[in-house]
Amino acid sequence: MLKKISALVLVGVTAVALTSCGKGDSGTAAPGGGTTTMGFSQVGAESGWRTANTKSVQDAAKTAGIDLKFSDAQQKQENQIKAIRSYIQQKVDVIAFSPVVESGWDTVLKEAKNANIPVILTDRSVDSADKTLYKTFLGSDFVEEGRKAGKWLTEESKSEAGPVNIVELQGTTGSAPANDRKSGFAEVIGADPKFKIVASQSGDFTRAKGKEVMEAFLKSNPDIDVLYAHNDDMALGAIEAIEGAGKVPGKDIKIISVDAVKDGMQALADGKISYIVECSPLLGPQLMDLAKKVLAKEDVPARVVTEETTFTQEQAKKVLASRQY
Numbered sequence: 389m390l391k392k393i394s395a396l397v398l399v400g401v402t403a404v405a406l407t408s409c410g411k412g413d414s415g416t417a418a419p420g421g422g423t424t425t426m427g428f429s430q431v432g433a434e435s436g437w438r439t440a441n442t443k444s445v446q447d448a449a450k451t452a453g454i455d456l457k458f459s460d461a462q463q464k465q466e467n468q469i470k471a472i473r474s475y476i477q478q479k480v481d482v483i484a485f486s487p488v489v490e491s492g493w494d495t496v497l498k499e500a501k502n503a504n505i506p507v508i509l510t511d512r513s514v515d516s517a518d519k520t521l522y523k524t525f526l527g528s529d530f531v532e533e534g535r536k537a538g539k540w541l542t543e544e545s546k547s548e549a550g551p552v553n554i555v556e557l558q559g560t561t562g563s564a565p566a567n568d569r570k571s572g573f574a575e576v577i578g579a580d581p582k583f584k585i586v587a588s589q590s591g592d593f594t595r596a597k598g599k600e601v602m603e604a605f606l607k608s609n610p611d612i613d614v615l616y617a618h619n620d621d622m623a624l625g626a627i628e629a630i631e632g633a634g635k636v637p638g639k640d641i642k643i644i645s646v647d648a649v650k651d652g653m654q655a656l657a658d659g660k661i662s663y664i665v666e667c668s669p670l671l672g673p674q675l676m677d678l679a680k681k682v683l684a685k686e687d688v689p690a691r692v693v694t695e696e697t698t699f700t701q702e703q704a705k706k707v708l709a710s711r712q713y
């Protein structure tokens with residue numbers, strides 16, 4: 389009898405070992421043993437930047453041996469909240485997400501905290517006053533990105549008396565990048581009264597909406613000098629509208645954009661966009677590294693700022709072939 393029980397126990401132990409190894413041989417050990425599971429709620433698939441960000445997160449999870457549960461919220465906050473609740477139900481080891489908008493997260497983040505599941509913010513942040521609701525925020529400084537755009541325009545326009553009429557295509561209403569890129573840009577150009585933002589509206593970070601809003605801008609503003617677009621996708625949609633109106637993008641209307649995705653850099657090299665402020669989507673490896681540290685109860689910085697640069701038309705021509713996204 390004893391032999392039979394010991395044989396069963398051996399089979400049982402082997403089975404558990406195989407299961408955990410089967411999920412990823414080089415799997416990152418979860419607190420209780422086995423492979424780490426991460427629940428990731430992504431904003432959507434609205435732009436070239438988002439596609440590259442999703443790929444970076446998925447590839448990095450694979451490399452780190454982390455079992456990634458991934459959901460696409462189609463740019464709806466309620467879908468992200470549902471996904472986070474489902475990850476809590478599934479008892480994942482760690483939750484990471486890019487909040488589509490800044491507000492309305494405290495309740496669900498408190499539920500994660502009460503379930504002892506650490507949360508990492510990536511790409512965009514939240515406006516919660518309670519900083520214990522997440523372990524760290526990994527992403528760009530969007531205010532600085534807006535300042536960089538404003539500084540380039542100030543330098544570019546220094547010999548012009550003005551007025552310099554600007555239209556602005558904002559990102560998704562209520563999102564951190566839209567709020568912060570707007571404020572950083574306004575902070576810099578606000579120093580000189582010759583700069584006039586004659587129209588500013590959300591294009592929701594998409595090409596289609598960017599084109600639609602730019603068409604409306606062109607109809608109601610006969611002499612636009614500059615377009616400031618919060619991302620390349622909206623800038624590319626706006627280029628279609630500008631050309632449709634018989635004007636030359638990059639010449640009749642200077643275009644400043646943010647992201648530096650391949651299609652944006654191509655338009656920059658072609659002279660249709662005038663300047664791009666980079667916003668790197670390649671956050672995957674840093675995210676997985678932070679997750680491992682959090683699960684190992686190691687200290688992590690409250691804020692990890694992404695490194696990124698800017699591109700002129702000449703610089704774009706030089707680097708275009710080597711761009712990763």
Ligand code: GZL
Binds near residue numbers: 437593646
């Ligand atoms: C920025 C990111 C923004 C990109 C857009 O970190 O949240 O969302 O600039 C994307 O292209 O849609």
